[in-house]
Amino acid sequence: MPATFSYASILRAVGQVLDQIGARSIAIHEEEDGLFVEGFNSDGQLQVQLRYDIASLYDLVNKSENQVDEATPIETTGVLHRFLSNHDRELAGTLL
Template structure:
């Protein structure tokens, strides 16, 4: 099933990644070629900065759409880790 690109689907998928790393606040900047997502801890320090181009967003949505809801919530195999491993991506500016 192809992933539907909508703000609701994008924010849900990206939100799962941010929940996985424990972000307490976020900033999302739309750019011409995709999104820059920043996650901050409770002290306002940058935890992670991720750049999703259009292809990365599509793949993230497609991967999420193909998984049952229970798998999305699994603490052992989080969305962030699956996405990074499957698409050979890495976090930019991570201080985890």
């Protein structure tokens, strides 16, 4: 069992949960025994509150890492486009 996780792995795991819920903005507060996470809808109204203690964060990150290991490129190619669409943004590129 690893002693620590990177912020990137923790935020990725929490972000996947918030994406599934459909949160449009978030607030994450670090607490002595874990994280307190709030997700808000597009109107800024509180949609969900999640409290993760150390043990539940460990489980969440492990589950997230296992899902990433099993993901295929086809499953992950639309992530950026879905994110941009959900946030009313579009990808700008340049032609060479």
